[in-house]
Amino acid sequence: MGLFDEFKMRGVRIPNRIVVSPMSQYASKDGFANDWHFAHLSRFALGGAGLIFTEATAVEAQGRRTHGDLGLWQDDQIDELKRIVHFIKSEGAVAGIQLGHAGRKASERRPWDGETPVDDTDIAERDEAPWPTLGPSAIPYAGGWHIPEEMTRADIERVKYAFRDAAARAASAGFEVIEVYAAHGFLLHQFYSPIANVRLDDYGGSFENRVRLCLEVADSIRLVWPEERALIFRISATDWVDGGWEVEESIELARLLKARGVDAIDCSIGGIGGRGRPRRMTLEEGFQVPFAERIRHESDIATVAVGMIWSADFADRVVQEGRADLVAIARELLADPNWPLKAMGSLGIEREPFENWKPAFGWWLNKRERLVRKLGLR
Numbered sequence: 001m002g003l004f005d006e007f008k009m010r011g012v013r014i015p016n017r018i019v020v021s022p023m024s025q026y027a028s029k030d031g032f033a034n035d036w037h038f039a040h041l042s043r044f045a046l047g048g049a050g051l052i053f054t055e056a057t058a059v060e061a062q063g064r065r066t067h068g069d070l071g072l073w074q075d076d077q078i079d080e081l082k083r084i085v086h087f088i089k090s091e092g093a094v095a096g097i098q099l100g101h102a103g104r105k106a107s108e109r110r111p112w113d114g115e116t117p118v119d120d121t122d123i124a125e126r127d128e129a130p131w132p133t134l135g136p137s138a139i140p141y142a143g144g145w146h147i148p149e150e151m152t153r154a155d156i157e158r159v160k161y162a163f164r165d166a167a168a169r170a171a172s173a174g175f176e177v178i179e180v181y182a183a184h185g186f187l188l189h190q191f192y193s194p195i196a197n198v199r200l201d202d203y204g205g206s207f208e209n210r211v212r213l214c215l216e217v218a219d220s221i222r223l224v225w226p227e228e229r230a231l232i233f234r235i236s237a238t239d240w241v242d243g244g245w246e247v248e249e250s251i252e253l254a255r256l257l258k259a260r261g262v263d264a265i266d267c268s269i270g271g272i273g274g275r276g277r278p279r280r281m282t283l284e285e286g287f288q289v290p291f292a293e294r295i296r297h298e299s300d301i302a303t304v305a306v307g308m309i310w311s312a313d314f315a316d317r318v319v320q321e322g323r324a325d326l327v328a329i330a331r332e333l334l335a336d337p338n339w340p341l342k343a344m345g346s347l348g349i350e351r352e353p354f355e356n357w358k359p360a361f362g363w364w365l366n367k368r369e370r371l372v373r374k375l376g377l378r
């Protein structure tokens with residue numbers, strides 16, 4: 001099995017193992033998708049990726065990270081997404097949506113405006129007001145951040161149903177895979193990490209209590225999400241700080257999620273914030289792959305590896321060696337949406353140059369290639 005073998009999850013056939021990792025564009029107004037999202041995501045369908053995820057899509061307005069986040073908390077947000085899904089499918093790829101809630105990391109400025117909390121100065125500068133945030137406990141992400149309101153049981157119920165309702169809307173938009181965003185310090189991660197959760201009720205304290213919301217969100221999505229479509233979770237496999245969430249807990253969480261109808265775990269790390277000093281980590285290509293590998297083997301569930309993967313050869317080996325089932329790529333695909341098609345060339349999958357490119361591109365490129373070769377121009 002290699003990078004260009006099909007992967008099947010329930011009734012979903014993903015033509016290859018390359019996943020477009022969710023990438024927030026901060027380009028929405030009031031949560032609506034627009035032409036930017038269409039162009040951004042369509043490029044990857046033309047470029048040969050197998051499974052294309054939208055960016056983090058908020059299940060309620062309060063759960064947006066920034067004013068520019070995509071959302072699916074109301075029915076009229078479905079239509080534009082439907083158009084995007086239709087195009088992705090018509091080009092032979094699978095469309096997935098990442099559903100999330102930012103919790104205490106909501107009401108944040110876009111990266112290029114500082115990635116700091118929105119305050120009243122943003123009203124004058126961008127006509128964007130701050131809004132109150134929620135979290136498992138009234139602990140801010142970092143000094144100077146909004147202090148979240150500790151969620152009541154009613155808030156927890158509402159958020160759970162917001163995930164369910166957004167999943168139903170995602171189904172009617174035609175998405176075939178949902179990824180629940182339970183990583184990078186956003187709401188569900190805030191619940192399972194002891195760094196952000198000091199609750200004394202059924203949702204805090206023990207491991208069982210801290211993962212409860214994740215499991216209930218999986219259940220509530222599965223109530224409305226068609227049986228033949230896939231559900232995956234993106235988690236932070238470790239907080240990478242002392243006193244935080246550890247990979248052994250991720251292995252157990254993955255087992256519990258699998259039993260609730262979750263088909264794969266997308267294994268990222270970090271993002272919880274707080275005062276703990278991050279442990280040392282060697283940054284290198286595929287540095288997070290060992291987490292996907294451990295969870296795959298020890299939880300017996302399919303995994304997605306992600307993080308600093310940029311060479312076709314490396315990505316192919318991750319799949320060949322059984323370290324992960326799928327490989328998600330973000331920045332390298334931003335740099336080159338045709339990366340998957342080029343990877344087919346460099347891995348020797350093609351019999352003819354450009355044979356897998358859409359003919360509107362590939363026919364011409366192949367013709368030029370033959371001419372250039374014949375004339376010995378390069």
Ligand SMILES: Cc1cc2nc3c(=O)[nH]c(=O)nc-3n(C[C@H](O)[C@H](O)[C@H](O)COP(=O)(O)O)c2cc1C
Nearest residue numbers: 021022023024055056306307308309329330331332
């Ligand atoms: C522009 C941009 C936006 C991102 N937005 C999201 C997001 O909405 N949800 C998410 O889970 N990760 C998000 N990420 C993280 C990526 O999905 C990915 O995990 C990370 O960039 C590491 O992969 P890479 O080294 O291939 O870029 C974002 C990354 C980038 C570069």
